[in-house]
Amino acid sequence: xxxxxxxxxxxxxxxxxxxxxxxxxxxxxxxxxxxxxxxxxxxxxxxxxxxxxxxxxxxxxxxxxxxxxxxxxxxxxxxxxxxxxxxxxxxxxxxxxxxxxxxxxxxxxxxxxxxxxxxxxxxxxxxxxxxxxxxxxxxxxxxxxxxxxxxxxxxxxxxxxxxxxxxxxxxxxxxxxxxxxxxxxxxxxxxxxxxxxxxxxxxxxxxxxxxxxxxxxxxxxxxxxxxxxxxxxxxxxxxxxxxxxxxxxxxxxxxxxxxxxxxxxxxxxxxxxxxxxxxxxxxxxxxxxxxxxxxxxxxxxxxxxxxxxxxxxxxx
Amino acid sequence: xxxxxxxxxxxxxxxxxxxxxxxxxxxxxxxxxxxxxxxxxxxxxxxxxxxxxxxxxxxxxxxxxxxxxxxxxxxxxxxxxxxxxxxxxxxxxxxxxxxxxxxxxxxxxxxxxxxxxxxxxxxxxxxxxxxxxxxxxxxxxxxxxxxxxxxxxxxxxxxxxxxxxxxxxxxxxxxxxxxxxxxxxxxxxxxxxxxxxxxxxxxxxxxxxxxxxxxxxxxxxxxxxxxxxxxxxxxxxxxxxxxxxxxxxxxxxxxxxxxxxxxxxxxxxxxxxxxxx
Numbered sequence: 068x069x070x071x072x073x074x075x076x077x078x079x080x081x082x083x084x085x086x087x088x089x090x091x092x093x094x095x096x097x098x099x100x101x102x103x104x105x106x107x108x109x110x111x112x113x114x115x116x117x118x119x120x121x122x123x124x125x126x127x128x129x130x131x132x133x134x135x136x137x138x139x140x141x142x143x144x145x146x147x148x149x150x151x152x153x154x155x156x157x158x159x160x161x162x163x164x165x166x167x168x169x170x171x172x173x174x175x176x177x178x179x180x181x182x183x184x185x186x187x188x189x190x191x192x193x194x195x196x197x198x199x200x201x202x203x204x205x206x207x208x209x210x211x212x213x214x215x216x217x218x219x220x221x222x223x224x225x226x227x228x229x230x231x232x233x234x235x236x237x238x239x240x241x242x243x244x245x246x247x248x249x250x251x252x253x254x255x256x257x258x259x260x261x262x263x264x265x266x267x268x269x270x271x272x273x274x275x276x277x278x279x280x281x282x283x284x285x286x287x288x289x290x291x292x293x294x295x296x297x298x299x300x301x302x303x304x305x306x307x308x309x310x311x312x313x314x315x316x317x318x319x320x321x322x323x324x325x326x327x328x329x330x331x332x333x334x335x336x337x338x339x340x341x342x343x344x345x346x347x348x349x350x351x352x353x354x355x356x357x358x359x360x361x362x363x364x365x366x367x368x369x370x371x372x373x374x375x376x377x378x379x380x381x382x383x
Numbered sequence: 384x385x386x387x388x389x390x391x392x393x394x395x396x397x398x399x400x401x402x403x404x405x406x407x408x409x410x411x412x413x414x415x416x417x418x419x420x421x422x423x424x425x426x427x428x429x430x431x432x433x434x435x436x437x438x439x440x441x442x443x444x445x446x447x448x449x450x451x452x453x454x455x456x457x458x459x460x461x462x463x464x465x466x467x468x469x470x471x472x473x474x475x476x477x478x479x480x481x482x483x484x485x486x487x488x489x490x491x492x493x494x495x496x497x498x499x500x501x502x503x504x505x506x507x508x509x510x511x512x513x514x515x516x517x518x519x520x521x522x523x524x525x526x527x528x529x530x531x532x533x534x535x536x537x538x539x540x541x542x543x544x545x546x547x548x549x550x551x552x553x554x555x556x557x558x559x560x561x562x563x564x565x566x567x568x569x570x571x572x573x574x575x576x577x578x579x580x581x582x583x584x585x586x587x588x589x590x591x592x593x594x595x596x597x598x599x600x601x602x603x604x605x606x607x608x609x610x611x612x613x614x615x616x617x618x619x620x621x622x623x624x625x626x627x628x629x630x631x632x633x634x635x636x637x638x639x640x641x642x643x644x645x646x647x648x649x650x651x652x653x654x655x656x657x658x659x660x
Contacts, residue, residue: 079483084483084485087479087483087564087565088479088483088485090475090565091475091476091478091479091568092475092476092479092480092491094471094472094475094476095472095473095475095476095495095535095539096476096491096495098468098472098528098531098532098535099495099498099532099535099536101532102503102510102513102528102529102531102532103498103503103506103532103533103535103536104494104497104498105506105509106503106506106507106508106509106510106513107501107503107505107506107509109506109508109509109512109513110505110506110507110508110509113508113509170399170402173395173398173399174399176395179392179395180396181396181399183648183651185399185403186651187643187644187647187651188403188406188407189402189403189406190647190651191406191407191410191640191643192406192407192410194589194639194640194643195410195593195636195639195640196592196593196595196611196635196639197593197595198593198595198611198614198615198635199611199614199632199635199636202615202618202628202632203409203410203412203413203632204409206413206625206628206629206632207409207412207413212424212425212428212625213425213428214412214428214429217428217429248405248406248409256651280391305500305502309502309504309505311504311595311596312594312595312596315595315599316595316615316618319619339507339508340600349508349512352508353508353509356505356506356507356508357505359505360501360505363500363501363502363505364501367500
């Protein structure tokens, strides 16, 4: 933006400008490059090496990836984790985003009282550590404590209770829902902010035309906040395919029962750091991280090229 | 208000109240029961502690058998130092990127924005190797360096938006008076960035305080554990001791909730501000 630069800085001598840039940008660029970008690149480079028991490293090209995707010993847990991760993501998309949109819609109703109170309370879980949230739910859902079964009994649904977190069939969905419970505040807040930015005249015009709240929401507001909804979706995608803390703190590194809750983050941790069953393997760990990087990159590209292009941005 | 409007507004409030209960209920339940004796935790989990059921036995146990105060101070040091550096270096970089015209500035801005989307966690293998060879393994410094690198991209992005909103005349007037650039930044621009602190805090500070991954990878001794990791390990060890588990959970929850309630207005304003559209 040329007009944002004042004439005085544009006329600055080159050496002086270089000095200023070094002073202002130097620390940020140095720390960021050294501890964020370089490790990413170095990890990818390490994924093309293997090490023998003596610790020496050899270049092996793409052999680690062939092992990871081709050798049943590696590919089975990898695809299991990938599939589980897709389910984890699908639950977020199908539950977290609709609830977030609905709550944002209610909060943005004109003249609603106690708005600030509801917002504060509903956003609270998002502020807490995933570890704390996971463990608290672990206790609440535990048959030992009986809070969840008691609550269900109170509404006459006692027979529905099962130790959901312990069953192979329901553990993953239960954990996904715990994560949804915690992070629903993010879509809620971002969509709420977008809804507030819709110009009043648009809504007033619709009201004059005789549209009710519901139709105004679905036909006018919702299409206008679609860019925000797709942004929320891509944020959810990146966060989900990089998730680790919740599974690790509730289920441990082995993501039980029988790896039913294993996702890429826990698989990466086990491969890289090791656990009761295997020794840590930094080069294979790097390969897993590299695959995760490309999965996230693919999601970002899909968002940028498909969604971002299709969804029209409305300038207010 | 007509009867129909009143019924509508009532139903909206009912939905919002129901969801609010779902959101804070579990947290209240844990905190409430951490102040009770074991028999009351199991006997009447939904009751508030009273004179007969009140007990601090869980808290005593946590203080006795974990280094909870060390964890708190580690978390505080790491979070505050990281926050200060993210704000300082982030504001300086944002200033240079928005104020000075130079070749490659767009490319540099793009390079810096990679970190907003790509999680730094994926570089953990190399980060651990680097920290080991630099002798920084198992130190708080290692955590601070990683968190500053992680927080910078988002803070530069947010602070750039803020700096663009500062009137140009202000800096140009100072320049005409011959004030050096560094003083313009530190004495004119930086004080005006105070409102941005809350926004930056939501996006960078909260994830740092709550992070489990890097303390798990980079720290190995009790003296360098943060609250999140320390409590996580304590919970694993004392899993059958419900008093201690509930107390440890509450001790991790309460400071965050307290700060959140005090700052919630600014935090939410920051979150819903124009920076993220």
